Amino acid sequence: MSIAPSAPTLKDYRGDVNTWCPGCGHFGVLAALQRALVNLKIPPHEVINVSGIGCSSKVPEYMRSYGFHSLHGRALPIAQGAKMGAKDLHVIVTGGDGDGYGIGGNHFLHAVRRNMDITYVVMDNGVYSLTKGQTSPTSPLGFVTRTTVYGNKERPLDALSVAIAAGGTFVAQGFSGDVKRLTEILERAIQHKGFALVNVLSPCVTYNKVLTYDYYKEHLVTVEEPFPTREEAIRFVKEHRGLVHGILYVDPETPDYQTALGYELRTREIPEGPMDEALLRELEEEFR
Amino acid sequence: MELAALEWKVGGQQGEGIDSTGEILARTLFRYGYYVTTYRQFESRIKGGHTDFKVRATPTPTHFHGDKVDILVGFDDETLPVHRSELKPGAVVILEGDGTKVTEEDGYTLAVFPLKAIATELGNPLAKNMIALGITGGLISLPREAFYHFIEEQFKRKGADVISSNKRAVDRGYEIAQEHLAHKVKTLPAREIDPNRLYLSGNEAIAFGAYMAGLTFLSAYPITPASEIMEWLAAKLPKRGGAVMQVEDEIAGITFAIGASFAGARAMTTSSGPGIALKTEAIALAGESETPVVVVDVQRAGPSTGMPTRHEQGDLNHLLHAAHGDFPRIVLYPSSVEDAFYLAAEALNLAEIYQTVVFLVSDLGLGMNKQTTPRFDPRRVEIRRGKIVSEEEAKALGEFFFKRYRLTEDGISPRPLPGNPYAVALTSSNEHREDGHIDETIEARNAQMEKRMRKLTGLRIQNPFYVDHPDAATLLVAVGSARGPVEEAAAALREEGYDVGTLFLQQLAPLPVEELRTLLVGRHVITVEHNYTGQLLGWLRRHLPIHEHSTAITQYDGRPFFAERIVREAKERIADEHRAERAHA
Ligand SMILES: Cc1ncc(C[n+]2csc(CCOP(=O)(O)OP(=O)(O)O)c2C)c(N)n1
Numbered sequence: 001m002s003i004a005p006s007a008p009t010l011k012d013y014r015g016d017v018n019t020w021c022p023g024c025g026h027f028g029v030l031a032a033l034q035r036a037l038v039n040l041k042i043p044p045h046e047v048i049n050v051s052g053i054g055c056s057s058k059v060p061e062y063m064r065s066y067g068f069h070s071l072h073g074r075a076l077p078i079a080q081g082a083k084m085g086a087k088d089l090h091v092i093v094t095g096g097d098g099d100g101y102g103i104g105g106n107h108f109l110h111a112v113r114r115n116m117d118i119t120y121v122v123m124d125n126g127v128y129s130l131t132k133g134q135t136s137p138t139s140p141l142g143f144v145t146r147t148t149v150y151g152n153k154e155r156p157l158d159a160l161s162v163a164i165a166a167g168g169t170f171v172a173q174g175f176s177g178d179v180k181r182l183t184e185i186l187e188r189a190i191q192h193k194g195f196a197l198v199n200v201l202s203p204c205v206t207y208n209k210v211l212t213y214d215y216y217k218e219h220l221v222t223v224e225e226p227f228p229t230r231e232e233a234i235r236f237v238k239e240h241r242g243l244v245h246g247i248l249y250v251d252p253e254t255p256d257y258q259t260a261l262g263y264e265l266r267t268r269e270i271p272e273g274p275m276d277e278a279l280l281r282e283l284e285e286e287f288r
Numbered sequence: 289m290e291l292a293a294l295e296w297k298v299g300g301q302q303g304e305g306i307d308s309t310g311e312i313l314a315r316t317l318f319r320y321g322y323y324v325t326t327y328r329q330f331e332s333r334i335k336g337g338h339t340d341f342k343v344r345a346t347p348t349p350t351h352f353h354g355d356k357v358d359i360l361v362g363f364d365d366e367t368l369p370v371h372r373s374e375l376k377p378g379a380v381v382i383l384e385g386d387g388t389k390v391t392e393e394d395g396y397t398l399a400v401f402p403l404k405a406i407a408t409e410l411g412n413p414l415a416k417n418m419i420a421l422g423i424t425g426g427l428i429s430l431p432r433e434a435f436y437h438f439i440e441e442q443f444k445r446k447g448a449d450v451i452s453s454n455k456r457a458v459d460r461g462y463e464i465a466q467e468h469l470a471h472k473v474k475t476l477p478a479r480e481i482d483p484n485r486l487y488l489s490g491n492e493a494i495a496f497g498a499y500m501a502g503l504t505f506l507s508a509y510p511i512t513p514a515s516e517i518m519e520w521l522a523a524k525l526p527k528r529g530g531a532v533m534q535v536e537d538e539i540a541g542i543t544f545a546i547g548a549s550f551a552g553a554r555a556m557t558t559s560s561g562p563g564i565a566l567k568t569e570a571i572a573l574a575g576e577s578e579t580p581v582v583v584v585d586v587q588r589a590g591p592s593t594g595m596p597t598r599h600e601q602g603d604l605n606h607l608l609h610a611a612h613g614d615f616p617r618i619v620l621y622p623s624s625v626e627d628a629f630y631l632a633a634e635a636l637n638l639a640e641i642y643q644t645v646v647f648l649v650s651d652l653g654l655g656m657n658k659q660t661t662p663r664f665d666p667r668r669v670e671i672r673r674g675k676i677v678s679e680e681e682a683k684a685l686g687e688f689f690f691k692r693y694r695l696t697e698d699g700i701s702p703r704p705l706p707g708n709p710y711a712v713a714l715t716s717s718n719e720h721r722e723d724g725h726i727d728e729t730i731e732a733r734n735a736q737m738e739k740r741m742r743k744l745t746g747l748r749i750q751n752p753f754y755v756d757h758p759d760a761a762t763l764l765v766a767v768g769s770a771r772g773p774v775e776e777a778a779a780a781l782r783e784e785g786y787d788v789g790t791l792f793l794q795q796l797a798p799l800p801v802e803e804l805r806t807l808l809v810g811r812h813v814i815t816v817e818h819n820y821t822g823q824l825l826g827w828l829r830r831h832l833p834i835h836e837h838s839t840a841i842t843q844y845d846g847r848p849f850f851a852e853r854i855v856r857e858a859k860e861r862i863a864d865e866h867r868a869e870r871a872h873a
Binding site: 275 | 483485486487488492496499500501502504505507524526528529530531533535536537539540543544545546547548549550551552553554555569570573577633663664666667669670671672673683686687688689705706707708709710711712713714715716717718724725726
């Protein structure tokens with residue numbers, strides 16, 4: 001454990017005392033993410049972890065790195081702003097399905113099409129946990145919660161297909177019950193130059209008695225290789241009602257946002273002191 | 289005969305080139321050495337609907353485009369009826385019509401010319417505006433070369449034909465003035481050509497000031513009347529490696545800016561009332577997480593979508609209170625185009641120095657209209673980024689979890705930029721310990737709340753307000769673009785023997801209470817504001833025992849103040865106040 005490690009260990013990534021419920025799926029996601037970063041030899045000070053609000057959004061508390069535990073649903077715009085501010089750092093966003101697909105749904109769509117080089121890890125438990133068990137955009141039809149007393153009437157959001165259709169350049173789904181595979185997926189996602197969505201099926205042992213570890217173990221179909229076309233990837237997801245596991249689609253061609261800009265961002269270079277008088281006089285010409 | 293100043297207005301249907309006609313005259317008069325102030329009125333549609341453009345040229349500086357009109361040019365049927373009441377005795381009204389006819393009406397000269405037909409004859413039907421400008425030039429004895437320069441510049445890319453046809457149109461206008469209106473020709477007062485002057489709008493000044501102060505990132509969502517700020521910067525920021533991003537909504541506008549600022553950029557977002565409303569949750573985030581961000585509000589008429597292209601100062605209450613919870617905020621409101629430049633620069637400094645949200649408030653009148661302004665002084669505002677922790681400083685502290693929210697006496701905690709190897713830290717919207725981790729114990733909460741609230745104590749910007757005749761019995765108090773008409777109203781009142789002074793407030797929060805106490809308490813205060821409820825007076829009352837007879841002159845019709853109305857109302861308020869005093873005694 002050192003302040004500025006060059007070869008980081010898991011200890012360097014250890015954050016504050018964890019308060020998730022015992023058995024929470026999010027433990028697996030956190031472990032996989034820390035492992036992926038260590039495997040990639042990325043030290044904590046080169047990582048910005050932005051989260052929204054929710055149980056899952058506590059990752060910046062529990063993982064040591066530069067972190068911003070922000071607002072419910074706003075992690076993606078904050079993270080994209082952070083990438084504009086610090087282009088060379090790894091920006092990783094962690095949050096829940098409510099955070100990302102409910103309140104933050106609009107930002108999600110636009111983040112996908114903007115294709116900034118960040119990694120978005122959605123810890124999908126099909127329920128709003130921190131607020132004690134209301135229905136979420138990915139809850140199954142008929143799901144009974146305190147806000148859907150007579151059963152959920154809204155079909156679950158298929159975030160994978162949405163992301164692929166919206167032009168996502170890296171779309172994957174992991175399972176917090178398979179930390180090894182999830183670690184591999186996250187390594188690939190972090191290395192991907194562009195927006196990488198990793199939806200992680202992450203059971204809530206307290207509020208979701210439908211989407212359980214056993215349910216996933218029984219139903220998940222593994223994807224060995226990404227599909228060559230968006231259409232095939234979406235067809236596969238639809239065929240298996242989203243119960244798939246692996247990297248679904250990768251587009252290495254489309255440039256990430258910063259590359260598409262076509263110039264070098266230098267947003268942190270702000271010289272202190274007097275204003276640049278020559279520049280001032282030059283720009284004043286427009287107003288003379 | 290000599291005019292004291294020129295007040296000119298052009299009206300017509302949107303899409304007819306009204307703006308460009310006004311802008312050409314304004315720029316020509318500016319180049320020719322006059323102080324020029326303008327006011328554009330338009331509707332929330334692209335084509336059709338009446339629009340007008342006011343130009344006032346004076347030999348001395350002013351912040352006001354004036355109440356009245358010497359020359360009114362109209363290209364539609366609405367111009368004369370809408371603006372007749374503004375005509376000065378002896379004014380000339382030039383209207384587009386079927387034939388040529390000059391008549392003396394009640395107090396003004398009506399001159400109708402078939403401008404479009406004449407322009408068509410000259411080979412360019414679009415040049416009817418140029419004929420009207422030529423007539424204007426002839427009426428005020430402006431050398432026609434003044435227009436030539438402009439035409440050459442403006443139509444450089446369109447080629448020699450367009451340039452010469454436009455010049456011919458201007459010449460034709462001068463001839464028409466000679467032939468039909470020789471008896472109305474006047475001269476403008478002498479002026480001085482001074483190269484140390486600029487002509488720009490409040491929006492341009494904010495964009496320019498922010499750019500000069502090292503802004504590197506702006507994220508926003510388009511809205512009238514604020515969009516021009518992002519548009520100006522969109523062309524400039526990439527040149528220094530910065531960026532303007534038009535993002536999906538106003539929430540993204542501010543949260544992108546907060547993210548960029550957290551990571552080390554100098555960041556700002558711009559909007560108007562409806563967009564500011566959407567930003568409020570993130571405004572509180574800037575407060576709790578202590579992330580610098582500048583939020584520009586160019587106000588328009590509300591509530592809700594209200595009147596999108598009309599003027600108002602109705603967001604003050606919102607900006608002074610916006611968002612949940614208690615946190616320190618800075619609210620600055622320039623009262624001239626010149627100050628818009630300096631306050632934009634100052635706002636970026638203060639956001640980083642105090643690590644909180646800074647509102648830079650403007651209004652449609654100030655934002656979208658241009659004024660002659662002295663050239664900017666680069667020494668007036670230095671670029672300062674506040675307490676950013678260097679690698680050496682952080683290394684010396686040797687903290688595994690850097691104390692991002694260190695308890696300090698001045699309330700400001702040194703801020704690391706991500707990437708600093710020795711300052712790995714957590715920034716948080718939740719209440720936290722010094723190291724940024726969640727902590728809701730009484731000790732942590734109170735210590736952090738008190739630390740945050742401490743940091744603005746004693747904050748004073750360079751010019752928190754401007755005061756003139758501070759010892760007067762009555763003080764007219766205003767913000768933003770109301771400064772222009774209030775200044776002129778006060779001068780007129782003093783000429784009539786009234787004992788009035790003026791105060792234009794630029795630092796609204798934290799309010800410079802102690803200085804204001806000596807100026808305002810015990811004095812009859814009249815605020816002059818563009819809203820229904822007198823929000824500025826309410827804010828002053830909240831901090832100071834403002835005299836009970838103090839009142840607000842309010843206007844909420846979406847149009848700028850006439851100085852004349854302020855004079856009339858101020859006299860009534862002063863008389864009422866005297867009556868009340870006598871009744872008391
Ligand atoms: C604007 C706003 N609305 C509502 C909340 C309350 N809230 C906190 S967490 C949460 C939902 C969390 O669900 P999810 O994002 O799925 O994460 P989980 O807790 O299930 O991991 C809500 C609604 C809030 N903090 N802010």
